[in-house]
Each structure stands twice: as structure tokens, then as C-alpha cells.
Amino acid sequence: MKESLMDILACPLDKEPLDLSATDTESNDDDTEVLAGELTCTECGTVYPIEDGIPNLLPPDMRE
Amino acid sequence: MGILENKGRARVFYKYLSKVYDEVNTFIWTEQMRTEALGLLEIESDDRVLDVGCGTGFATEGLLEHVDGVYGLDQSAHQLEQAYGKFGKRGPVQFHRGDAERLPFADSTFDIVWSSGSIEYWPDPVTALEECRRVVKPDGRVLIVGPNYPNRTLLQKLADLIMLFYDESEADRMFSAAGFSSFEHHLMGPPHSPEIAITTVATP
Numbered sequence: 001m002k003e004s005l006m007d008i009l010a011c012p013l014d015k016e017p018l019d020l021s022a023t024d025t026e027s028n029d030d031d032t033e034v035l036a037g038e039l040t041c042t043e044c045g046t047v048y049p050i051e052d053g054i055p056n057l058l059p060p061d062m063r064e
Numbered sequence: 065m066g067i068l069e070n071k072g073r074a075r076v077f078y079k080y081l082s083k084v085y086d087e088v089n090t091f092i093w094t095e096q097m098r099t100e101a102l103g104l105l106e107i108e109s110d111d112r113v114l115d116v117g118c119g120t121g122f123a124t125e126g127l128l129e130h131v132d133g134v135y136g137l138d139q140s141a142h143q144l145e146q147a148y149g150k151f152g153k154r155g156p157v158q159f160h161r162g163d164a165e166r167l168p169f170a171d172s173t174f175d176i177v178w179s180s181g182s183i184e185y186w187p188d189p190v191t192a193l194e195e196c197r198r199v200v201k202p203d204g205r206v207l208i209v210g211p212n213y214p215n216r217t218l219l220q221k222l223a224d225l226i227m228l229f230y231d232e233s234e235a236d237r238m239f240s241a242a243g244f245s246s247f248e249h250h251l252m253g254p255p256h257s258p259e260i261a262i263t264t265v266a267t268p
Contacts, residue, residue, distance in 0.1 A: 005158060008112075008173045012166040033154060048168075053153050056161045057168035058139060 001055050003032040009039065012057050016043035022050075093181050093209070093261065097252045098126040101180065101209055101263050104250065107131055111175035116164050116196065117182025121147035121157070123209075127178060128156055135174070137162045164192040169199045176200070180209035184229065193242035197268045205265055206244070210235075212251055212262040230262065239266055 003025075009018050022037035039048040039055060049056050056063070107113070107130040118124050118136035120143050127134050128151075137160045138144050144159060151157045162168045164179070164186055177196045186192045196206045211229045230238065232249050239247045247266035251259040 001160075002158060008170050009168055010170045012162060012168040015170070017170075054144075054159050054161060055168075057137075058161050058163055059166055062139060062163055 001034050001050060001053055003034055005055070009055070009057070011041035011044060011046060012059050013046060014041065014044050016041055018042065018048070093122065094254050095126075096254065097209075097261060098123060098180070100250075100252055101207060102126055102130065104263065104265050105176060105205055105207060107176060112173065113176045113178060114169070114174045114199065116167070116177060116179035116192075117185070118147060118157075118159075119143040119181070121150050123178060123180045124157055125150065132156065133158065136160065137164070137167070139163055165195060167195040167199050171198055172201045173199050174201060175204045177204070177206045179207070183208055183210040190238050190241045193238060193244070193266075197243055197266070200268050202268055205267060207263065207265050209252075209261055209263045212253075212259050232262065235262055235264055239264060244268060 003020070006018065006020055010016065011018055018039040019042055020034065020037060020039055022034045024034075024036040026033040026035060033053060034050055035053045037050045039050065039057075040046070046060065107127070109130065109132055111131050112135070113127055113131050114135045114137065115124050115127060116137055118138050119140070121136065124134050124136055124147065133156045136147060136157045138147075139161060141161065144161065147157070147159065153159065160168060164182065165188055177200045179196065183189050183192070193208070196208070200206050212231060235249050244266040245268065247264050250263045251261070252263055253260035
């Protein structure tokens with residue numbers, strides 16, 4: 001996911017902002033690509049993984 | 065619940081029905097219908113567009129003929145794999161796994177929220193429509209394509225059992241309940257079945 005995506009992402013449960021913690025990134029000309037890391041809700045603390053650059057924003061009750 | 069009361073019997077029942085279900089389902093969405101639906105919107109190339117339930121990316125491909133980039137969301141990793149094959153993971157589509165009834169986006173984010181061939185799988189369509197309304201900008205548009213309620217009795221019975229189909233009056237009810245200020249429905253389909261899909265364009 002592009003780092004700029006943080007401007008529009010929100011926690012699917014309470015719609016509060018998310019914090020990004022990136023563990024692997026790749027710099028492009030215009031944006032930073034986040035390849036791995038986690039998104040954490042600033043309000044409820046729910047953690048959403050970023051897997052091979054794709055944020056998994058399924059609520060915990062819908063994950064495999 | 066009658067016939068589907070027992071889970072084991074329900075599984076067998078669905079398995080048996082899946083052949084018919086696939087037939088019903090593959091009618092719904094053709095390239096021509098996609099073009100027709102896209103024609104209902106005025107899409108600017110720099111619009112921010114969300115494809116809810118993008119699946120394998122059939123509609124996403126059509127949207128990319130009008131915009132530079134699309135935001136795609138689907139709950140199924142398996143379906144998304146096929147979309148990654150078409151567009152790459154870091155190409156013009158920004159992919160997300162997520163739930164249509166609980167969208168992971170801030171309010172008033174998108175110029176267009178599009179969803180085709182997905183509403184029939186939403187357990188609570190009104191909640192998902194409310195979410196579409198929440199994330200679209202006040203001057204944006206929501207476009208939903210779903211299966212029109214079949215007019216043949218046998219298909220109606222199957223339709224009632226296996227997934228959501230809706231006619232125009234039911235669509236009126238759902239879009240009103242979801243709080244849209246205005247909306248219009250268009251029936252679409254291939255020549256042999258011209259009213260198989262119902263496409264709604266709604267204003268938040």
C-alpha cells in the first residue's frame with residue numbers, strides 16, 4: 001500500500017484514524033510503498049496487518 | 065426455516081443448487097452492461113473511485129478506462145489473487161481486503177463508490193449501502209449493480225432461497241432506508257434477458 005493511503009483509511013469498526021507501523025518499505029518517485037507492517041486503531045487498538053503490501057482491513061471476526 | 069433447518073441438509077441443498085446458481089449468476093454481468101453502467105456516471109480522470117467487492121476485477125478494468133487509479137476492496141483473498149494477476153499488486157489499483165458492511169475509509173472520501181455483482185452476497189445490504197453513502201463525497205455518486213428479481217416462478221423460488229435479488233420497489237426501500245437523498249434505477253441485460261440486472265445511481 002502507498003503511504004499516502006493513510007490519509008483516507010479508517011478503522012472499519014469505529015472509523016477512527018489508524019497508526020502505521022511499517023517494517024518494510026520501498027521508496028518510489030512520488031510515494032513510499034509499504035510492503036509489510038501493521039495498522040493500529042488509535043481508539044480501539046485493533047491491529048490490521050499489511051501482507052505483501054495489501055492492507056487486511058477485515059474486522060477480526062471475518063479473518064480466517 | 066423448514067427445509068434448511070438442519071445444517072447438514074442445508075449444505076447438500078446448496079451444493080445441489082450451486083449449478084443453477086452459477087447459471088443465474090453468469091447471466092448478470094457482461095461487458096456491454098458494464099459499458100452501459102459506466103455511461104450513467106460522469107467520471108473525471110482524477111476522480112477518486114472505490115470498487116466495493118471488486119472480486120477478480122471485471123468492473124475495475126472498465127473503471128480504469130475512465131480514471132487513472134481505482135481503490136479496490138474485497139473480502140476474498142482468492143478472488144483478489146485473480147485481480148492481482150490482471151493489474152499487479154502495485155499498479156493502478158490500490159487493493160484492500162475488507163468488509164462492505166464495515167468499510168475502512170474516512171467519511172466523504174470518494175467521488176464515486178461503485179459496486180457490481182456484490183450486493184447479492186451482503187448479509188445486510190442496507191448497512192452496506194449506508195457505508196457507501198458515508199464514504200462518498202456529498203457531491204459524489206454511488207452506483208450499485210445487482211440482480212433484478214426474476215419474473216419466472218421457479219427462478220423466484222430459487223432466488224429467495226439462495227441469495228438476495230430485488231425488484232425496483234425493494235430497491236426503493238433499501239436505498240431510502242440507507243438514507244440516500246435521491247436515486248434512480250435502470251434495468252439492464254443482454255438481449256436474451258434484458259432486465260436481469262438492476263443498476264442504481266444514488267446521490268448521498
